[in-house]
Amino acid sequence: MRLRVGIDVGGTNTDAVLMSDRELVASFKTPTTEDVTSGVVTALGGVLGGAGGLGSGVAAVMIGTTHFTNAVVQRRDLAPTAILRLGLPATQSLPPMVDWPDDLREASGNHSYLAKGGLEFDGRPISPIDPAELRAIARDIAARGLENVAVSAVFSPIKPEAELDAIEILREVLPEARYTASCQIGRTGLLERENAAILNASLRVLGGRIVGAFRQALADFGLQAPLYFTQNDGTLMSAEYVERFPVLTIASGPTNSMRGAAFLSGLKEAIVVDIGGTTSDIGALHYGFPREASVAVEVGGVRTNFRMPDILSIGLGGGSVVSEQPFGIGPRSVGFRLSQEALVFGGRTLTATDLVVAGGLAAVGERERVRHLPADLVEKGLGWIQEHLSASVEKVLLSPEPIPVIVVGGGSILAKDAIAGLPVIRPAHYQVANAVGAAIAQVSGETDRVYALSDLPRERALEEARFLATQAAVDAGADPATVEIVDVEDVPLAYLPGNATRIRVKAVGEVQLA
């Protein structure tokens, strides 16, 4: 039996599921804890204990966690980081971290260096790398006691050596440092790619600690299974990979829910509404994957070019507070204190959940406690919820075709049987769709480079890009036999000779299980 454990750490709850191939065997929901890890341990105990000591049969554990997002947003646990950018004399008008919020720049230490190196769009060097200059920088980094180094170079996505060669020189002086090359993380767009590399470098100490803590938790359960983490495009990274690239886990939560919703419902084209305690995330599934956002995505106030799902988030969840004068619901929420503070649970706060129970749409807590609510208030509130969910679904819809709306998450009782005139589907185990999404996640690899199609025929360029994406997927832990190309995008670039074309390819495969 191939057992997998999926865990999703959300803002309110930590959910775990145990899956046998494609069957859900057990699930467990527990409040997210301050340290995150102990909540994960509880959830793990919930599913493994509940299944009668199945620990030894578990082939893999998949975790989606908010640790790294929280570290960036709250500016804590970020290690001091050096950033070296190669590209002089170009780029000096906008030094590294130029567009960062001051507090985040301080939190990562604000140590930046510019050096010669980098490439033109066609691969020519802007200026050759100067080893003596790099060694002097390495000595300064050493003198400052910095152990995390991010390296960016102009047009490095064309030729990673632009960064990797410099890292080899730094390593002579700083053999122990942890290096992050921007070309391994981001796409074309120097500032955005570099930002991601710096965030990653500053998260690596935390990454090592978190991965260590999870490994320990698994060991405590006698689990020998390999550990994977979900990343922002809904696919997996091995634990070793997370230690090197923790930044890629940011915003994996909404993606897990959407993938889980696709899996549980068996639908590939649908709208997913994930209703939690505080917010609802609405997104569109296309070929079973969340549609990606097309604009620059900010993380903790920093512009990046990550592969983020296009999610509309509204401040409406099961714990949203209802105010009567003037009338409104949310965005304030009682969050994870719902089971104490809502009226139906004997608390004193009127929440969206209370309205649903009073309206007879769900049986949660004690209905007696909300009998006193005026009928017109309940009706008005339920109408308000319906209108807001419908308007949000309308915004996310891709086409006039009537596609179903899959409702998942702990706050799903808020949704009626139709939203925006579309049929609502509540798949089995909808409460833990996010953990299911983690459990079933695949492994991906991506490449994004500029090719001169006058030198290399289009077919050869595409072939090379497919190869590189496949290789990246295998490096990230995919079973080579299952890797498929899922996305190819090529955009010709204006004003450049030689038919310069940007080619982006993404490959996805099943996890290589031992």
Place this chain on the structure above:
Amino acid sequence: MRNIELADLEDIALGAAVLGAGGGGDPYVGKLMAQAALRAGGPVALIGADEVGDEDLVVPVAMMGAPTVMVEKLPSGFEVMQAFGALQAYLGRSVRAVMSMEIGGLNSTIPIAVAAHEGLPLVDADGMGRAFPELQMVTPTLHGVKATPMAICDEKGNAALLETIDNHWTERLARSMTVDMGGAAMIALYPMLGKQLRPSVVRGSISLAQQVGRAIRSARVERRDPVAGLLGACPGALLFEGKIQDVSRQTDGAFVRGRVRLEGIHASRGRDFQIEFQNENLVALCGGEPVACVPDLISTLDLETAEPITTERLRYGLRVAVVGLPADPQWTSPAGLELVGPERFGYRFPYRPVRELLPASGRA
């Protein structure tokens, strides 16, 4: 005269992206450069074209080349100052003010950086009122103003001065130098005296960009419809609201040509709509009939936020509002249309002003 302060740049950059009509590059990098320059050099005086003395020399500056290169090979910051300095030295007299030649996109903010650095005022005007793909496509060309002498510089310190027989040759020669310089270069060109400038530029461009940007941003803050906010701030029409169904692109020489097909939503439901572009949006077709075309501005905006979407970023599934804004009247003269009208871009139909189409499109 008034000052451009640090806080104004956000609005100017956003408005400039709308006026880019799908091209001109993302003004983000230009905005950051102007921010740095204003922090170092203080606010920049913005003067009207009428405030420029008859014999005062004005020099426009710009980036030439691929915006996609600019977001990767960021400027050193010295190349544009070197281009400005080289042209000033060649002309042998002091420049009194700096100007933008292209308000659409990142060339709106680069001159602000130069003005701050040089301690000179910026003229509230430009040479296009939008973005166009080639450097002779400016209103001063219509008035016989020469692009040269022109300086072109890269970040390595290479500089060249051009003297050409006409503005088409300037475009041709400067374009090939730009490629050798790495796909993007900084230029100073169209040196003009106040008396030449006044009749030949598009006036009030910086203020218009700022107004448009402010209207969008305040609508967002106040949770009003930002697209409606934009159309309240400048003349223009909502041409279509829809979702992108398909984008196709191919290269044609140095330029990317393409077509985007939209499916209508809201009031546009059931209508078939297409936009054809060459870097910038050229023509909007409804049911196969042109409803707006160059030189009028056709801009695609995110339906919810009114964030302008450049043609490179158009992709399947985006929900957009398409707006049409009238071009400067100089462009709709016979000479203007000959330089930048639909026929110049290979279309067989004559120019149809978006202004006249306002009632037919239903909403303005």
